Amino acid sequence: MELSPALQVPLNADLPDFVQVLKRQVAYLSDSQIEKVLRAYVIGAEAHRGQTRKSGEPYITHPVAVAGILAEQRLDVETIIAAILHDTLEDTDYSREDMTAEFGDTVAELVDGVTKLDKMHFGSRQEADAESFRKMLLAMSRDLRVILIKLSDRLHNMRTLGAKEPGSRRRIARETLEIYAPIAQRLGMNKFKAELQDLGFRALYPERHRVISGRIRSALGSRREMMGQIERALAERLAQAELSVLIAGRVKSPWSIYSKMRSEHKSFAQLMDLYGFRVVTDSRMNCYAALGVVHALYKPVDRRFKDFIAIPKANGYQSLHTVLLGPSNAPIEVQIRTSDMDDVAEGGVAAHWAYKADVSGPAATNQAQLKAREWLASLVDTQANNASAAEFIENVKIDLFPDEVYLFTPRGDILALPRHATALDFAYAVHTDVGQHAVAARVDRKLVPLRTRLESGQQVEIITAPSAGPNPGWLDAVVTGKARTAIRQYLKHLQHEDAVDFGHRMLDRALEHLGSSLDAIPSQVLEAFLADSREERLEDLLSDIALGNRMPDQVATQLLTALGRGGSTGVPAHQPMAAEKITITGAERGILSFGNCCHPLPGDDIIGYLSSGKGVVVHRQECPNVAELRSSPGRCIEIGWAREVQGVFKAELRVEVINRPGVLATIATAIAAADSNIENVEYVEQDAAAASLLFTLEVNDRRHLAEVIRRVRRTGAVSGVYRYPI
Incomplete structure (x- = not known):
């Protein structure tokens, strides 16, 4: 861009009001330095001629205002000039060569560093943006003034955000709160941070x-x-x-x-x-x-x-x-x-500004500058060990956001979660529907469970299945309020539906023992009973029965007493009649659990025990604990398996093996060949010649477990295989 020598500006020149304001702000500089600042304004105004802001003002008013913000911090003349020219290399024909010839290498380096940052869009999917971020941070390590100019640029943009469209305002405000304000805080610039946060908050959530x-x-x-x-x-x-x-x-x-x-x-x-x-x-x-x-x-x-x-x-x-x-x-x-x-x-770093290019020397004159340069020097070491720009940024974010983890989606978007967040939190952060149907996750392309805790910089992909849904154990695996609320709502809805259905069957069975049924109870009797029991609806009563808060036999007796008779067949109220077992599918959510003492499987003879607040706990009939459970007959429920069951069930297998290299892998291969998943394995006993292994498996039913046992026996590496407990 050709510039006339006539563009030299004397100190007493007639200048626009906004430039006169800047001239007063830089009064701490020498006269010769002020003349350079005014020369930079004239060059910038010429370069940006014809360009306007969204508000309709000449574009040059923006870089001059940015320079004014820096002047309030009493920054040096090179920083003020670079601020005035910070958009020229990107948006005008003014070249770096011209800038270097006019103002020197340092100003050109500052403007170039800010230009790289301007080209970056935080949270972008492009690796090029990550590379730009790395270059900017490394430019900061050489010269802190790069980020001071950019933060001042963002501050003025936030002050004049009203001219933007609503969508742009929200995007810029969110970016300010998530990126620029934390950077200002990391550099100790509390005054900048506070105003950026206030303006960002005002624009994002007015x-x-x-x-x-x-x-x-x-x-x-x-x-x-x-x-x-x-x-x-x-x-x-x-x-x-x-x-x-x-x-x-x-x-x-x-x-x-x-x-x-x-x-x-x-x-x-x-x-x-x-x-x-x-x-x-x-x-x-x-x-x-x-x-x-x-x-x-x-x-x-x-x-x-x-x-x-x-x-x-x-x-x-x-x-x-x-x-x-x-x-x-x-x-x-x-x-x-x-x-x-x-x-x-x-x-922060702008206080008592004294600059020295050698970051290894005693350049810092305050704690903020010292700490910032230590941090930036560590970034230089970090980037030397990271070929990937994305990996470098991962490490930067750990320092920049110590109370949060920043994670990448497969598309490159960034999500911020609290520290100790898991893959399940991430799934719900992506979308509630993704969380509700999550089954596993890939973290940095490795398959991991949903309970895996995440670390800043990891790329997370959630694997979903239409038939999947939350279970109560998920509540122990999440830390975010969004995930916890969504899981609780889902479980509460499903639990209530299943509890009402199961409670209806339990009460009907109890009434059948007494020669009646729920349908035979007149509505007015039922309503009076609900009122006396402080239950608002029949569904609430049935749910309480399924959850073990009320005993079905007692409720049945009370209903028939309220009806004024012992049963439709005249049988006394406490003399039971034969009744069919209640059948279960295994998928009754929130009201059915399986005893860890015996691990019942479809095909086993089973019994249910009503545990207050927990629902029905299912045991095998031969479980050693059943004798004690039967001492409370009112809580024992006669149940059986439905013709078709759902899901997988836990089983434990004790395997006696010859202790030799590779035996564990041999058995694991046999189990996998039977389409069973190993959840856990531990050595129960072990010596030089033999060992006992206890496998916790996932199987469909007794037949599936029998197939697993047959395959393990065929390996020739075992001396005995038993279901545990026997």
Whole structure:
């Protein structure tokens, strides 16, 4: 792009108002540096001539505003110039060669680093985007000013987001909350982080932001007198201790409160520590002296004290945090730090800016810069050991989001889940229907169970089957509220349906013993009984019977007593009649379980035992525990297998083997050949010559187990095979 020498701008030139504002903001620079900044504006304005923003303003107003944000942090002249020109290489004909000739290599490097970041779309499916992210982070390791420019760019875009379409606003806001605000936090730039979070929250959830902001203002108004009282008491006590301090009240942000409400499942009213005070003093020693004073004034809350001065946060943040019980036992958070620590807490790496290109040297002048460069130096080491850009980013995200795991779908989309989340949580995060029909997962292309805990950076694919559905054990395998709620709703619905059906059969059987049936009970008698039993509906009564909360024989007797007779055949109420067994298919969800003591299979003679709140526990008739169960005859249910059963069942097999190499593999192969799955195997006994192995298998019925036993015997590697317990 050809530029005229006449574009040189004197300090007293007539400039647009927005440039005059920038000129005042960079007044801390020398006159010659300010002239360079104005020269950059003229070049940028010429390069962006004819380009406008969504709002209709000339495009150059945006990079000038970005430069102004950086000027408020008192950044150096090269950063200010790079901010003004940060979009020229990508969006105009202005070349890097021209930029280098005019402003030097450093400005060109900064603009080039920001340009790479602008080309990246977070959460994109493309490997090229991952590679761009890696290049940007490595550019940060050479020059932190790259990310400072980009964060300022994003901050101004968020301030002017109203001109965008609603869909774009939500996308940009989500990206800001998920990526840019955490980066600002990781670099200790609390002031940037807080504004990015507030603007992102306002754009993504405007109604939630409005409600919470209103509640904060209302609560602040009602506590204003008390807060003033506390501030005066703190100031008086600290003055008596001859400590020079500044005290400022602070209010938690709407996003901070919303995040806490969501993560801790609390209401606004339950979050008492919305307000606090910041005490800024002149030395580290006086921070601890001030801590003693405030602890003497108000009682500290146990386990709510943190010393980030002795042990700074990962982003270099330093402060003492304590929570006190103020008047009316209201918890008040107090932060105590020096003025230098306060500057670093607000500005992070941008505070007290002093730059040196050699990141291995003593470039950092504050904890945030030191910690940031340590982090970025570790990224350089990490990328040297990762050929794949995706693998590199996986490691970055672990550092960037320490309280979350970030996972990739097969299409490259990124999902954020709480730490310790499992593949089942991931399935529900993708979509509720995916979770409801999940059967297994592939993590980094390896087949794993749904209970597998996930780690940041893994690629997860969920395998589904139309016939699959949640089971109660899933509740122990998930950590997210979405998954837990969906599973509970599904199980509650199915359990209720099955419980009503099974309870109906149990009550009918009990009435049949007494020579009657549920259909023979008049509706008015039934309604009166339900009212006396405090049951709203017949379905609730039947469900309670199936879950073992009511005994069917007792309910049957009470119903016939209410009817005023012992039974339709005149048989006394307590003299049982022959009745058919209740048949089960094995698929009765939530109301049927199988004893681990005997592992009953279809084909076995079985008995049911009503366990309160758990439903029917099925045992084999020859189970050693049945004799004790029969001591409570009212809880024993005569049941049998239906002609067709569903699902697989556990069985245990004890195998006596000749102890030689490969014997376990031989037996496992035989079991697999019989279409049975091995759930667990353990050595019961073992010596040099022989061993006893206990296999836990999944089989369809007794015939299937018999086939497994035959195949194992044919291996010639065993001396005995027995169903366990015998």
